[in-house]
Amino acid sequence: GTGTRYEAENATISQGAVESNHAGHSGTGFVNGDNVAGSYIEWTVTGSAGGLAGAATLRVRYANGTTANRQATIAVNGATVVRDFPGTGAWTTWTTLTLPVTLNAGNNTVRITANTANGNPNLDYIEVAQ
Ligand code: GCU
Numbered sequence: 387g388t389g390t391r392y393e394a395e396n397a398t399i400s401q402g403a404v405e406s407n408h409a410g411h412s413g414t415g416f417v418n419g420d421n422v423a424g425s426y427i428e429w430t431v432t433g434s435a436g437g438l439a440g441a442a443t444l445r446v447r448y449a450n451g452t453t454a455n456r457q458a459t460i461a462v463n464g465a466t467v468v469r470d471f472p473g474t475g476a477w478t479t480w481t482t483l484t485l486p487v488t489l490n491a492g493n494n495t496v497r498i499t500a501n502t503a504n505g506n507p508n509l510d511y512i513e514v515a516q
Pocket of ligand 1: 419507
């Protein structure tokens with residue numbers, strides 16, 4: 387299915403700001419993380435009781451208007467994977483990255499942390515689907 391969407395502008399932001407100046411985002415905006423390593427966004431993904439336990443698909447919608455890959459660490463309940471967020475051609479061109487994750491029933495945390503001094507790409511939302 388399409389899953390449940392969690393907008394970045396509703397998440398916890400460490401070093402960054404909600405902005406809306408680049409068209410094509412979902413919701414009221416996106417998060418422009420500061421251009422520093424370690425800046426992050428953290429979402430709490432909460433299902434109905436038992437509803438999210440097990441294998442799921444995580445989608446991350448982003449834009450990177452530069453030509454530099456903005457590698458980031460994606461942590462799901464602390465379990466980390468590193469993913470590339472290559473340039474999308476423009477800040478108004480949004481792309482979705484997909485990865486498999488394992489979720490617990492109830493609350494789960496999803497954190498995307500910038501690994502390079504360029505920071506994260508602009509992040510629009512995450513979706514969780516099973
Ligand atoms: C530009 C762009 C921002 C983006 C930033 C960046 O300033 O307008 O939306 O976040 O570059 O390099 O991260």
